Every structure is written in structure tokens, then in C-alpha cells.
Amino acid sequence: MRRERGRRPRKKVCSFCVEKVQDVDYKDVGKLRKFITDRGKILPRRISGNCAKHQREATIAIKRARNIALLPFTSD
Amino acid sequence: MRTYELMYIIRPDLDEEALNGVVDKFDQLITNHGGEVINTNRWGKRRLAYEINDYREGFYILEHFKGNSATEIELERVLKLTDAVLRFLITRKL
Numbered sequence: 001m002r003r004e005r006g007r008r009p010r011k012k013v014c015s016f017c018v019e020k021v022q023d024v025d026y027k028d029v030g031k032l033r034k035f036i037t038d039r040g041k042i043l044p045r046r047i048s049g050n051c052a053k054h055q056r057e058a059t060i061a062i063k064r065a066r067n068i069a070l071l072p073f074t075s076d
Numbered sequence: 077m078r079t080y081e082l083m084y085i086i087r088p089d090l091d092e093e094a095l096n097g098v099v100d101k102f103d104q105l106i107t108n109h110g111g112e113v114i115n116t117n118r119w120g121k122r123r124l125a126y127e128i129n130d131y132r133e134g135f136y137i138l139e140h141f142k143g144n145s146a147t148e149i150e151l152e153r154v155l156k157l158t159d160a161v162l163r164f165l166i167t168r169k170l
Contacts, residue, residue, distance in 0.1 A: 023170070028085075060107070068083055068165045069124040069134070 012049025016058070024057040026064035032071060037060060040072045077142045079114070084155060084164035085134035086122060098160050099137060102151065109150045111143030129164045140169070 014035075015025060028030070035043050035050070035058050042062055045055045065071040086098055101111050119136035128134070141147075148166060155164045 026165075026167075060125065064165060064167070066125070068163050069126060069128060072125040 014049060014051040014054050015050055016054035021054070024054065024061040025066070026061040026070070029054075029065060029070050032058065032062050032065055034070065038075065040074045077112075078148075079140065079142055079169040080148060081167045081169050082137075082139045082141065082151070082164065084137050085124070085128070085160060085162040086130055086137065087160050088133045088135060090135075090160060092159075095135060096161070098158070101158075102139070102154070105151060105154055106143060106147060107143050109143065109147045111141050111147040114142060115141040128143075130155060131162060134162050 004013075024032075035048050037043060042059055045052070048055065050058060062071060066073050082102075084102075086095060090098070099116065099118075103116065106113050117138040119138060121133055122136050123133050124131065143151075150168060152164075155161050
């Protein structure tokens, strides 16, 4: 069903599935940065487009990366 | 034996010699407690995403090793009481 106003949501695909990633690595800061906001929060699945499995793994990876100071808990 | 991945951050104000000393210490610790170091990778000095103990950067060391849980527990204990180590993270590799 299409709403009167607003854009029709585009079908999103999980980027980890596309690349056939086996396990999400906390050391891959460049890729993980795409899944956090500029304030450092983790993007929700409805925005990142990740599948459930990879969103779960990405969340753990981001939290590990934060712990070892590769990613910020908060910025500014 | 399980494969573990260890990443730790060493204080940036240590000189080359002291840094080598710390890295060697952990390598030996793993070997002495029934473990086996697979490889040690120095990332070098990196900016931290946030300040830790007033330091803005640190030496990152990434290491893979084989060992059992006793190795891991002892390693964790020593990492905690080594002042030169700012942070560490041990994960198990599948």
C-alpha cells in the first residue's frame, strides 16, 4: 500500500549478506562506522537495512570496538 | 586447545625498549601457561576514539594465540594488573 504523502520506502538489502560475510569483525572500523550515527549511536535495523542475524553481529562488533577505543561511545 | 584473539593498548609514552618488554612479557606468559602464540601484529600508534587515563593515543597490539581456558584466565589477570596496558580485549575465534 502506498501512502499519499512521503516516498515509498525502498527495499533495503543487508550489506553483510551481499558480501557474504561470515562473522562481523570488530576491527573493521571503516565498515562499522557506516552503522553508527555521527553521535556514535548504533543505527536501527530499519535504517541500516541489515538482516536480523547481521544486525545482531554488528551490534556486538560495535560494542567491542567501543571497548577498545576504536569507536566512540559518544562524539561531541 | 582454543584459538583466541587478544588486542591490547599500551601507553603511548613508553620508549621502544619498554614497549618490546611488555609485548615479550605477554608472549612468554602465554607460552609458559600451555599456550602457543600464532602471530603478533603491531598496529602502531593510533588515536583513541576517546580519552583513556588522559591519553589520546596508544600503541595497538593484535595477537592470535592457542591455549586453554587456564591460559586465558592467567593472561587476563596479568593484563589487569599491568599499568602499561590501557585496555585489552580477548575474544574467542571459532
